[in-house]
Amino acid sequence: MTPASPWTTRPAPRRLSTADIAARCATPAFGEVLTEHMVSLRWSAGDGWHAGEVLPHAPIAMDPAMVGLHYGQVVFEGLKAYHQPDGSVAAFRPEDHARRFRRSAARLAMPELPEELFLESLAALVDVDRAWVPAADTRSLYLRPILYATDASLALRPAREYRYLLLALVTENFFGAGSPPVSVWAGTGYSRAARGGTGEAKCAGNYAGGFLAQAEAAEHGCQQVVWLDAAEHRLVEEMGGMNIFFVVDGALVTPPLSGTLLPGVTRESVLTLAARAGLAVREQPVPLADVLAGCADGTITEAFACGTAAVVTPIGRVVTEEGEWRVGDGATGPVTGRLRAHLVDLHLGRAPDPDGWRYRLAGPLG
Ligand SMILES: *Cc1c(COP(=O)(O)O)cnc(C)c1O
Numbered sequence: 001m002t003p004a005s006p007w008t009t010r011p012a013p014r015r016l017s018t019a020d021i022a023a024r025c026a027t028p029a030f031g032e033v034l035t036e037h038m039v040s041l042r043w044s045a046g047d048g049w050h051a052g053e054v055l056p057h058a059p060i061a062m063d064p065a066m067v068g069l070h071y072g073q074v075v076f077e078g079l080k081a082y083h084q085p086d087g088s089v090a091a092f093r094p095e096d097h098a099r100r101f102r103r104s105a106a107r108l109a110m111p112e113l114p115e116e117l118f119l120e121s122l123a124a125l126v127d128v129d130r131a132w133v134p135a136a137d138t139r140s141l142y143l144r145p146i147l148y149a150t151d152a153s154l155a156l157r158p159a160r161e162y163r164y165l166l167l168a169l170v171t172e173n174f175f176g177a178g179s180p181p182v183s184v185w186a187g188t189g190y191s192r193a194a195r196g197g198t199g200e201a202k203c204a205g206n207y208a209g210g211f212l213a214q215a216e217a218a219e220h221g222c223q224q225v226v227w228l229d230a231a232e233h234r235l236v237e238e239m240g241g242m243n244i245f246f247v248v249d250g251a252l253v254t255p256p257l258s259g260t261l262l263p264g265v266t267r268e269s270v271l272t273l274a275a276r277a278g279l280a281v282r283e284q285p286v287p288l289a290d291v292l293a294g295c296a297d298g299t300i301t302e303a304f305a306c307g308t309a310a311v312v313t314p315i316g317r318v319v320t321e322e323g324e325w326r327v328g329d330g331a332t333g334p335v336t337g338r339l340r341a342h343l344v345d346l347h348l349g350r351a352p353d354p355d356g357w358r359y360r361l362a363g364p365l366g
């Protein structure tokens with residue numbers, strides 16, 4: 001598709017009123033308040049990317065033999081758009097999400113959606129669902145692109161037809177600014193990703209494999225799982241939906257992109273902001289034993305998780321099969337607090353944006 005062939009728009013026949021939208025958004029539990037529309041785009045070997053349209057959010061028809069359903073050829077993204085002080089709407093680093101979406105697709109032998117189409121789809125959806133973009137600082141519009149194989153064939157090979165959908169939902173910026181630190185569970189019974197596997201791709205199958213570990217974490221009084229390397233269960237990798245950082249002797253430390261963890265856009269943003277603020281920043285392997293020792297002797301003063309959904313979430317306690325360790329004094333530390341505030345100010349258009357991370361999706365209304 002070229003810019004000269006815009007997305008066909010088929011708006012919902014009866015649009016919700018502003019009051020209806022406000023009522024639906026009264027208490028947006030994450031993942032539940034979807035907007036009225038979605039974007040759809042198809043790919044086939046013969047036609048490439050085609051049939052781009054904006055249509056009412058509704059159930060989709062699928063063949064029960066669909067490859068995506070049986071063999072998991074499914075990748076997705078997650079990014080946010082924020083209301084800006086001048087009334088416009090800006091997405092945070094959508095070009096980086098577009099690039100990662102392509103890399104994830106390539107890893108699963110799927111076609112790569114050109115970045116231009118990815119960005120156009122975001123603007124097209126925000127345009128039609130403009131009334132859903134929350135103006136409150138505590139909320140944002142979460143955008144969920146997904147690409148899946150639609151071929152009806154049980155042959156074990158990559159599909160020849162795919163569909164891209166873009167959904168949007170209203171979300172509370174959960175684990176909000178004043179939220180208490182979380183406890184994390186580092187067990188050795190399960191693994192998330194092995195060398196050569198799909199750990200650095202945002203593919204659907206990576207998440208179902210973590211649900212049992214998440215239940216185990218809950219049994220140990222923890223909100224989140226810390227994944228360790230699959231080979232030895234010795235090195236800390238990430239959180240299964242967020243990347244992880246430690247403040248060690250005043251330096252900011254995070255595991256390197258080894259191929260088994262997801263290269264978070266928030267992770268990269270935090271590294272950039274911290275270095276610019278004059279913090280020593282190190283990407284280096286983080287043995288769990290060192291984390292526990294550092295918590296015990298006080299060299300680790302803070303830990304936090306970060307990702308698009310929760311932004312920056314302090315970690316107050318680490319629990320393992322051997323016992324539990326408090327991080328610092330268990331409260332949100334100063335480095336965590338400052339990085340979080342800086343990121344939120346960038347999202348909301350309250351801080352200068354020297355790196356061009358804000359991407360205007362729509363101008364002010366009216
Ligand atoms: C999405 C995700 C992250 C965070 O990435 P962001 O780009 O910062 O949102 C971290 N780990 C996993 C496994 C993820 O799926």
